[in-house]
Amino acid sequence: MELRFSDTKNKINTFVSQKTLEKIKDFLPLKCDANLARIVGDITGDGHLQLDNRRGIVSFYSKDIKKIKNEGDLFIKTFGLNGHVRRYADETGIRYGIMFTSKPIAIIFSILEVPVGNKTAKKFDIPHWIFDGSKEIQKAYLVGLFTSEGSIYDSKHNGWRLEIEQYKVEKLSIYGKGYMNQLKKMVENFGIKCSNVRNCRKNKRMDGSTTLAWEFYVWRQSFKDFYDKIGFDDTLKMSKLKEAIKCGGSGQGLMKSSNAQSGQRRKI
Numbered sequence: 001m002e003l004r005f006s007d008t009k010n011k012i013n014t015f016v017s018q019k020t021l022e023k024i025k026d027f028l029p030l031k032c033d034a035n036l037a038r039i040v041g042d043i044t045g046d047g048h049l050q051l052d053n054r055r056g057i058v059s060f061y062s063k064d065i066k067k068i069k070n071e072g073d074l075f076i077k078t079f080g081l082n083g084h085v086r087r088y089a090d091e092t093g094i095r096y097g098i099m100f101t102s103k104p105i106a107i108i109f110s111i112l113e114v115p116v117g118n119k120t121a122k123k124f125d126i127p128h129w130i131f132d133g134s135k136e137i138q139k140a141y142l143v144g145l146f147t148s149e150g151s152i153y154d155s156k157h158n159g160w161r162l163e164i165e166q167y168k169v170e171k172l173s174i175y176g177k178g179y180m181n182q183l184k185k186m187v188e189n190f191g192i193k194c195s196n197v198r199n200c201r202k203n204k205r206m207d208g209s210t211t212l213a214w215e216f217y218v219w220r221q222s223f224k225d226f227y228d229k230i231g232f233d234d235t236l237k238m239s240k241l242k243e244a245i246k247c248g249g250s251g252q253g254l255m256k257s258s259n260a261q262s263g264q265r266r267k268i
Contacts, residue, residue: 001032001129003112011111015053016103023104027079030108032129034140035078040127041144042071043114049106051116056106059099061088068096070233075100120167120211123175126182138186139230145183147233152240160244162223165215167203173212180214190229193219220248 005028016024030036042060043049050057060071068085075081083098110116113127125131130141150164164183168176180197187194200215218226223245232238 001133002029003032003108004029008107008111012107013110014051014107016107020103020107024107027104027108030078032112032133032137034136035074036112037130037133037137038140038144039071039074039078040109040112040114040130041141042074042148043109044119044141045145045148047148049109049114049116051103051106051110055101056103057099057101058106058109059097061095061097063093063095064234065096067233068098071098079105081105121169121172123172125179126186131182131186135189138189142183142186142230143233146230147237150232150237152232152237152244154240154244159250160220160223160240160247161217162226162241162244163215163217165200165213167211167213170202170210170212173199173214176212176214180216184216187218187226187230190225192222192225192229194222195219220244 005025008024008028043058046062047058047060050059060068062068072083072085075083081100081102083100086097086099088095088097106116112129113124115122115124126141130137146164149166150162152160152162154160164180166176166180177197177199184194184197195217197214197216199212201213203211203213205211223241227238227241227245232241
């Protein structure tokens with residue numbers, strides 16, 4: 001599939017000058033391949049897409065500079081666009097960010113069905129070109145999403161768990177469940193068995209609103225399939241998953257965490 005300029009007709013939901021339209025043309029046609037699907041997965045996870053009448057920005061943040069550099073490489077491959085990398089320091093430690101300030105690129109992502117703004121307060125589905133796409137495209141999206149939003153951890157009573165969750169504001173909670181069911185179906189396309197999607201917790205935000213978390217987990221018998229067919233783009237998470245596979249998911253592995261031993265829930 002390719003995104004062509006003719007496909008953008010009636011799909012631009014913000015003010016666009018003639019100059020911006022011409023710049024959009026410079027990036028099109030755009031091949032909707034695995035590299036693009038990976039970027040979309042990253043944005044849907046820990047990334048941010050901002051778009052208004054004034055400007056468009058795509059940004060990512062991580063404590064791992066390697067992940068930031070990898071995102072920069074993906075944008076260069078896909079769009080020929082360099083990002084601006086920054087280093088931040090606060091009480092939690094050092095983190096890094098990369099920002100791509102480009103209204104044409106932000107508009108293209110919005111046309112490709114990427115959620116704009118606060119994802120917890122938006123209803124959205126997996127983009128159709130990914131959900132109905134090839135296994136290569138589906139895998140790239142899943143790797144991006146599970147790397148940022150997925151967890152592999154050991155607990156005292158339940159052994160190893162591999163799960164993913166998404167928060168949604170209470171009034172849009174049903175859409176969060178719908179999205180997670182789509183995600184589960186895509187994972188199951190790879191022969192990986194998963195639990196049902198369930199509402200696992202509530203969170204009271206500083207603004208007074210309530211968000212609900214929806215989650216599902218991968219069955220332990222499918223850990224090896226997940227490792228081989230999807231995986232995380234994260235060395236530590238893949239090491240944890242490998243250890244979980246070695247001990248059969250029982251939680252008796254050498255890498256059992258001190259938090260898990262004390263019965264505390266630990267995620268990475």
